[in-house]
Amino acid sequence: MKRRTWLSWLWFSVGMIYFFLPLFATFLFSLRGKKGVLSFVAYQNVFKDPTFLKTFGFSLEMALLTVLVGLILIVPTAIWIQLKVPKAKALFDVLTLMPFAVPPIILAFGLIRTYSRPPLALVSTPAILVAAYVVISFPYIYRSVDSGLRSMDLRGLSEAAQSLGAGWGSLLFRVVLPNLRTALLSATFLTLAIVIGELTLAVLLAWPAFGPYMALMGRNRAYEPAALAIMSFGLTWGAIGLIQLLTRSAKDKGSGIGAGGH
Numbered sequence: 645m646k647r648r649t650w651l652s653w654l655w656f657s658v659g660m661i662y663f664f665l666p667l668f669a670t671f672l673f674s675l676r677g678k679k680g681v682l683s684f685v686a687y688q689n690v691f692k693d694p695t696f697l698k699t700f701g702f703s704l705e706m707a708l709l710t711v712l713v714g715l716i717l718i719v720p721t722a723i724w725i726q727l728k729v730p731k732a733k734a735l736f737d738v739l740t741l742m743p744f745a746v747p748p749i750i751l752a753f754g755l756i757r758t759y760s761r762p763p764l765a766l767v768s769t770p771a772i773l774v775a776a777y778v779v780i781s782f783p784y785i786y787r788s789v790d791s792g793l794r795s796m797d798l799r800g801l802s803e804a805a806q807s808l809g810a811g812w813g814s815l816l817f818r819v820v821l822p823n824l825r826t827a828l829l830s831a832t833f834l835t836l837a838i839v840i841g842e843l844t845l846a847v848l849l850a851w852p853a854f855g856p857y858m859a860l861m862g863r864n865r866a867y868e869p870a871a872l873a874i875m876s877f878g879l880t881w882g883a884i885g886l887i888q889l890l891t892r893s894a895k896d897k898g899s900g901i902g903a904g905g906h
């Protein structure tokens with residue numbers, strides 16, 4: 645047992661070094677924007693650039709719209725599949741993998757060709773970008789929601805709520821969604837991380853998003869791209885940490901309620 649523990653810690657340490665050493669080197673490089681000293685000049689230059697705030701704000705707005713549209717489409721569908729057609733779940737699981745099989749460049753040209761003519765001429769509006777982001781984030785949103793639904797007795801909850809006179813609206817908003825809080829948060833933060841750093845769709849659909857801005861910075865600057873990489877990494881890990889914190893809080897409340905009930 646001691647030997648296994650020692651080997652486990654050894655491989656864990658090797659993995660942490662493999663993961664964090666390049667990140668630490670990138671962070672050190674981002675601090676060399678001022679010759680001869682370590683400073684946060686590169687970070688200051690990024691925040692002073694008005695294009696940074698403009699592109700980041702635009703991508704954040706697109707990400708929030710993507711989350712909203714994705715959840716409106718997927719949550720009722722996942723609930724309907726669980727309750728009404730459970731045999732179709734295997735087929736739907738396969739369909740959720742389709743965005744991984746279609747390259748973003750093919751998706752972008754397909755959307756341009758389909759929605760560049762009346763009556764659905766959406767290419768000149770941000771709606772086309774939101775639609776594309778919903779497609780690429782579909783697997784992550786559905787898997788998060790499906791995992792949350794499988795962790796609860798959805799059929800039992802729905803039958804109990806309906807036996808007490810609850811309609812489908814009350815069932816959705818007062819029973820299911822409160823129990824899906826953690827799953828919805830996971831889907832939200834995953835989608836935010838995907839959309840904010842996305843490059844191909846934003847470039848091909850010609851919208852001033854954060855991903856193209858990062859790529860442009862990488863071609864024209866030296867230290868600012870490293871600062872942007874560290875900031876993006878911090879944003880992603882901050883979202884993951886928030887998911888873990890909220891998940892732990894939900895579990896603690898659940899165990900507290902259970903203990904109180906006993």
